Amino acid sequence: MSKIKVAVVGCGSISKHRHIPEYGWNPNVELVAFVDPIIERAEHYAKTYGGKAYSSYAEMLKQEKVDAVSVCTPNFLHAEVSIAAANAGAHVLVEKPMASTAEEAEAMIAAAKKNGVFLMVGHNQRLMPPHVKAKEILDSGKLGKVLTFRTSFGHPGPEGWSVDGRESWFFRKEEAIMGAMGDLGVHKSDLIRWLLSDEVSEVAAFVGTLHKEGTQVDDNATCVLRMKSGIIGSLVASWTYYKGEDNSTVLWCENGVMKIGTHPEDQVIVELRDGTVERYKVGAIATNEKQTSSGVIDEFVASILSGKEPRISGEEGMRSLNVILAAFESQATGKIVSL
Known part of the structure; x- marks a missing residue:
């Protein structure tokens, strides 16, 4: 089985401490892209883990065919980036809080359903x-x-x-x-x-x-x-x-x-x-x-590999x-x- 190609959007602390190292430890994952408006941050991880650095997530989704995206941006972008990733056919792991409003959360869940991809929320x-x-x-x-x-x-x-x-x-x-x-x-x-x-x-x-x-x-x-x-x-x-x-x-x-x-x-x-x-x-x-x-990354990857809906689904994230x-x-x- 070929590795799951993953992009990480947002290279701040949650990426640094959790998402990026935990993907790095997972043998089923290939990190292919890092996105941050401060491009040096993305470049730092691209150098360390391989893959490419982008300053724009839209550009990254245009250039790369990724299987999954971790959304580690400031809260106000969670819905926007998650929906764009789902529309590009990628499974989405979004940091908490999954969205700023119930309407955003519903739109994220709908986008994942429409595109036949999983949406998981990082409730570790x-x-x-x-x-x-x-x-x-x-x-x-x-x-x-x-x-x-x-x-x-x-x-x-x-x-x-x-x-x-x-x-x-x-x-x-x-x-x-x-x-x-x-x-x-x-x-x-x-x-x-x-x-x-x-x-x-x-x-x-x-x-x-x-x-x-x-x-x-x-x-x-x-x-x-x-x-x-x-x-x-x-x-x-x-x-x-x-x-x-x-x-x-x-x-x-x-x-x-x-x-x-x-x-x-x-x-x-x-x-x-x-x-x-x-x-x-x-x-x-x-x-x-x-x-x-945190166990979150392994859980996300396992759900993609097994084709089983994540236990910490978008619906669960929305209730919380x-x-x-x-x-x-x-x-x-x-x-x-x-x-």
Whole structure:
């Protein structure tokens, strides 16, 4: 079988740390093109991995016949580039948040369907070993029904992560559209939907810019969610956890509590009401400081090779996006928003 020809559009931090190296490690992939408006960035990867550098994705799609495209651009371009790639007959892996609006997300899903290609969204939280283990434990039923939860994702902000530091597009509202919620919150709405095998039915949220200066994008959000099954919980996204990253989830259940990502060595801890404590060392959750393989690229490539729809499909990405959009609506209207 010949290798899957892949183009990466956008050569910033997510490409540098995740997409490009993970494609590089995958024996079924040939990286054929890199695109970035700052052409030197694209040229750097073309030199390292082979392939050609382009400053325009439209030009690249005209020149190259690619099987798949990773869309790692600023948020406002996700839909535009994904749709163009699908129309060129390429499978699409798009970073989160998949789009800026529900309409964009729908258009992306429609473009993939029309062209008979896959659309996958880079929600890596589902693939991280502690979360996979937690889901297995939840599904085993030993904890009984989940009653309440809290899930949070915070770090000191994109200035430490982005290749452009404080000058990053993450802080420019016209390019980012949304801040901590689009960056981190959407990861947690995806995680909680998947962990609980449940959908969010209502959202009440406070979303604001508390500390980052000179930007209109949100740097903090606290949301209360009610799930279809009646479970209630909180979801927090923050760019002002200056003492370090938190990506933890706690689920309080009928028979005990499960803590994920709260302890440096024991990534999953189950404390049952009868006094038993189970500790699982299953491998860390990837952090900005400590990049472990996200699993996203392998999952994407495997779905192309098997011809099976990705588990983290465009539809799944859209459901997770809709939770975040509802939080912004709740902040704007002061009302609880039903999904």
